[in-house]
Amino acid sequence: MADTAPIAAAPLTTADGRPLAEALVAAQARSRRRAFLLVVPLLLFVILSFILPIGQMLHRSIYHDGFSSNAPSVSAWFAANPQGTEPDEAAFAALVEDLRTMQANRTAGEAGTRINYVLPESRSLFTKAAREAKDLQPPYREAFLALDPKWGDPVLWEAMRASASPYTFDFYIVATDFERAGDGSIVRVTENRQIYVYLFIKTFLLSGLITLICLVIGFPVAHLLATLPMAKANLLMILVLLPFWTSLLVRTTSWMALLQGEGVINDLLVWIGAISQEGRLRMINNQTGTIIVMTHILLPFMILPLYSVMKVIPPSYARAARSLGATSWTTFRRIYLPQTLPGIGAGALLVFILAVGYYITPALVGGADGQLISNLIDFHMDKSNWSLAAALSAMLLVGVLVLYWLYDRLIGIDNLKLG
Amino acid sequence: MAVTAGTDTFVEFDRVQKSYDGETLVVKELNLTIAKGEFLTMLGPSGSGKTTCLMMLAGFETATSGDIRLAGRPINQVPPHKRGIGMVFQNYALFPHMTVGENLSFPLEVRGLAKAEREVKIARALDMVQMGAFISRRPSQLSGGQQQRIALARALVFDPALVLMDEPLGALDKQLREHMQFEIKHLHESLGITVVYVTHDQGEALTMSDRIAVFNDGRIQQLAPPSDLYERPENSFVASFIGENNKLQGTIKELSGDKALVRLPTGELIDATAVNVKEKGARTLVSIRPERVEFKPEMMPPGAHTLDAEVVEVIYMGDILRTVLKVAGSDDFVMKMRNTLGQTRLAPGQKIKVGWHPQDARALDP
Numbered sequence: 001m002a003d004t005a006p007i008a009a010a011p012l013t014t015a016d017g018r019p020l021a022e023a024l025v026a027a028q029a030r031s032r033r034r035a036f037l038l039v040v041p042l043l044l045f046v047i048l049s050f051i052l053p054i055g056q057m058l059h060r061s062i063y064h065d066g067f068s069s070n071a072p073s074v075s076a077w078f079a080a081n082p083q084g085t086e087p088d089e090a091a092f093a094a095l096v097e098d099l100r101t102m103q104a105n106r107t108a109g110e111a112g113t114r115i116n117y118v119l120p121e122s123r124s125l126f127t128k129a130a131r132e133a134k135d136l137q138p139p140y141r142e143a144f145l146a147l148d149p150k151w152g153d154p155v156l157w158e159a160m161r162a163s164a165s166p167y168t169f170d171f172y173i174v175a176t177d178f179e180r181a182g183d184g185s186i187v188r189v190t191e192n193r194q195i196y197v198y199l200f201i202k203t204f205l206l207s208g209l210i211t212l213i214c215l216v217i218g219f220p221v222a223h224l225l226a227t228l229p230m231a232k233a234n235l236l237m238i239l240v241l242l243p244f245w246t247s248l249l250v251r252t253t254s255w256m257a258l259l260q261g262e263g264v265i266n267d268l269l270v271w272i273g274a275i276s277q278e279g280r281l282r283m284i285n286n287q288t289g290t291i292i293v294m295t296h297i298l299l300p301f302m303i304l305p306l307y308s309v310m311k312v313i314p315p316s317y318a319r320a321a322r323s324l325g326a327t328s329w330t331t332f333r334r335i336y337l338p339q340t341l342p343g344i345g346a347g348a349l350l351v352f353i354l355a356v357g358y359y360i361t362p363a364l365v366g367g368a369d370g371q372l373i374s375n376l377i378d379f380h381m382d383k384s385n386w387s388l389a390a391a392l393s394a395m396l397l398v399g400v401l402v403l404y405w406l407y408d409r410l411i412g413i414d415n416l417k418l419g
Numbered sequence: 420m421a422v423t424a425g426t427d428t429f430v431e432f433d434r435v436q437k438s439y440d441g442e443t444l445v446v447k448e449l450n451l452t453i454a455k456g457e458f459l460t461m462l463g464p465s466g467s468g469k470t471t472c473l474m475m476l477a478g479f480e481t482a483t484s485g486d487i488r489l490a491g492r493p494i495n496q497v498p499p500h501k502r503g504i505g506m507v508f509q510n511y512a513l514f515p516h517m518t519v520g521e522n523l524s525f526p527l528e529v530r531g532l533a534k535a536e537r538e539v540k541i542a543r544a545l546d547m548v549q550m551g552a553f554i555s556r557r558p559s560q561l562s563g564g565q566q567q568r569i570a571l572a573r574a575l576v577f578d579p580a581l582v583l584m585d586e587p588l589g590a591l592d593k594q595l596r597e598h599m600q601f602e603i604k605h606l607h608e609s610l611g612i613t614v615v616y617v618t619h620d621q622g623e624a625l626t627m628s629d630r631i632a633v634f635n636d637g638r639i640q641q642l643a644p645p646s647d648l649y650e651r652p653e654n655s656f657v658a659s660f661i662g663e664n665n666k667l668q669g670t671i672k673e674l675s676g677d678k679a680l681v682r683l684p685t686g687e688l689i690d691a692t693a694v695n696v697k698e699k700g701a702r703t704l705v706s707i708r709p710e711r712v713e714f715k716p717e718m719m720p721p722g723a724h725t726l727d728a729e730v731v732e733v734i735y736m737g738d739i740l741r742t743v744l745k746v747a748g749s750d751d752f753v754m755k756m757r758n759t760l761g762q763t764r765l766a767p768g769q770k771i772k773v774g775w776h777p778q779d780a781r782a783l784d785p
Contacts, residue, residue, distance in 0.1 A: 316510055319479055325501075325577065
């Protein structure tokens with residue numbers, strides 16, 4: 001329109017003089033609104049069924065008001081006296097007052113349970129004292145010690161101090177095999193009570209091993225699937241997907257039938273003379289069983305992403321490499337393998353994350369030493385120690401997120417190909 | 420049918436047969452020798468066996484029977500990576516996870532060349548295709564034509580004596596394709612390499628090749644230089660596959676030497692050159708190129724037989740006027756006239772007489 005060239009700094013406008021950026025937003029607003037409405041149901045579903053529960057779980061892992069809400073007087077004493085103060089007569093008087101209220105409200109068990117989480121065998125201490133509270137006479141300190149000498153234990157008083165606030169890291173302390181000592185410092189628990197860290201490490205190692213086995217077994221299968229003629233590939237695909245179409249319990253039970261001491265595989269090995277009648281292999285209700293059955297269940301999650309990546313690698317790449325003078329091994333290592341990396345990454349991430357949180361299979365075939373961290377989380381939920389279960393879950397979540405971050409740094413998440 | 424090359428033989432197919440399913444032959448007894456430095460094109464419709472022949476030469480398919488020799492050495496049992504043959508693929512097959520430089524470096528690395536030597540060769544190969552500035556790009560950042568050049572450079576970087584090309588220009592647009600044809604031809608001449616080129620594009624084959632092997636039905640139908648192939652097709656498949664052709668059915672009325680008089684179904688007589696007809700009375704297919712058809716009596720040889728024709732339509736194509744005629748019962752007889760200044764303009768419905776030099780009408784197998 002205008003003969004002069006537009007000045008670089010002047011903002012562009014539409015023909016009727018509105019700023020261009022504004023006009024663009026206005027023009028697209030309607031379709032944006034419509035697109036947003038389409039995703040609203042999913043958004044609501046995700047918020048309600050995913051974000052909220054996870055937030056609640058994270059909150060529960062640092063929040064427990066079982067003691068603080070039922071023992072306001074003791075909590076007030078803790079607030080007034082700094083850490084390390086010997087519990088004096090006023091402290092015991094406040095305790096009696098709280099215990100009498102608890103007895104009236106029948107909440108002594110609730111408060112005791114909170115202390116019990118960090119200091120086992122404390123619950124009965126509280127219920128018993130609450131029952132006796134109305135008969136206690138001053139001086140209360142002596143009266144309590146007469147009731148149970150444990151009331152003089154500084155560790156107990158430290159546990160009560162920590163519980164006096166509803167917000168606490170106690171459950172993370174327990175979940176990492178630490179405890180509070182009498183002077184308020186945090187120390188490792190004795191060796192025979194260290195279970196969580198060991199189980200975390202074991203869970204991650206076993207998941208890594210299962211991922212590796214899945215990769216080693218799944219890679220050739222995926223390659224076959226991608227290169228076989230249609231009819232044969234379809235048949236193979238059905239075999240790969242068959243586990244998906246079978247109930248998890250049915251599969252697990254059939255593995256029991258196969259692997260147990262008097263099972264099919266052991267019978268076969270004895271029959272061909274590979275092992276003796278006495279030397280029957282233990283392949284179920286232990287770690288071996290967990291590995292075998294979980295590998296079987298998770299294998300499709302490795303094969304399918306690999307297959308989807310391999311399917312689109314034209315055979316001409318391998319041919320080109322061969323014609324350029326590469327041996328078949330070099331061709332595989334330098335041409336084929338790097339191109340399957342997005343599939344390997346996706347499959348490994350999928351299998352690993354599923355394995356880390358796997359629960360039902362270890363519970364059914366894991367026996368004593370084949371249990372994973374999820375089984376312990378389940379155990380604590382059964383025992384109504386939801387906060388500890390939540391703390392363990394949160395640590396699992398963080399562990400997975402850290403691995404995810406590492407994966408992103410090393411391989412790049414945009415290289416992921418899930419199918 | 421195998422034409423022996425004048426100079427020393429470099430590649431030799433000796434009674435090669437290939438079957439994939441054990442029931443049908445994809446390649447039926449192929450005999451072919453390729454001279455050193457020759458540009459040979461395998462031309463044919465899809466499924467004619469030309470690509471199979473190339474794959475057997477590259478080592479990706481094994482010959483079911485017969486021998487393939489490279490520089491006198493049988494290579495049936497030699498794996499592809501030991502044949503030292505450069506190859507350019509239809510989809511270029513540039514490794515997507517490597518840069519252009521790494522792609523070119525690959526054949527040199529697997530041959531154990533030192534880094535300094537590799538760099539010299541890579542730079543030389545890239546300069547050869549004018550792509551020196553693109554050494555650190557990824558293939559996905561290049562256009563089709565650029566990828567084509569890189570593929571070419573990669574096939575040449577390790578100095579192979581023989582380069583195979585499997586429809587390398589198929590994915591390019593027409594202008595770029597014509598330009599690349601010229602460049603490949605130029606590279607072939609300056610490097611002195613032997614090239615075996617597979618295509619289904621006859622124009623490409625005609626412009627680039629020293630010799631063309633026309634494949635059909637697993638056999639070489641004709642092996643000849645481009646001009647021979649176009650002007651002197653030896654059978655009706657080649658005549659109809661290469662270029663546009665008018666075909667007239669008929670029977671041989673008289674046969675003396677290579678001169679034949681053919682009677683058309685409408686009873687008219689035409690002159691033709693006998694190519695692969697054996698005897699009087701045999702059925703034949705006479706083929707005449709549209710640009711060799713004449714309608715001005717002064718352009719025809721004296722005494723030539725002429726046919727009555729009626730103009731059906733004239734299509735203006737710029738450089739030529741494509742005239743469709745009704746001749747001897749067929750109404751898709753084509754005559755091409757050069758669009759010169761004084762050219763006679765024909766109108767539909769106009770009655771004319773058409774004729775040709777007898778050597779331009781070739782009496783072939785029916």
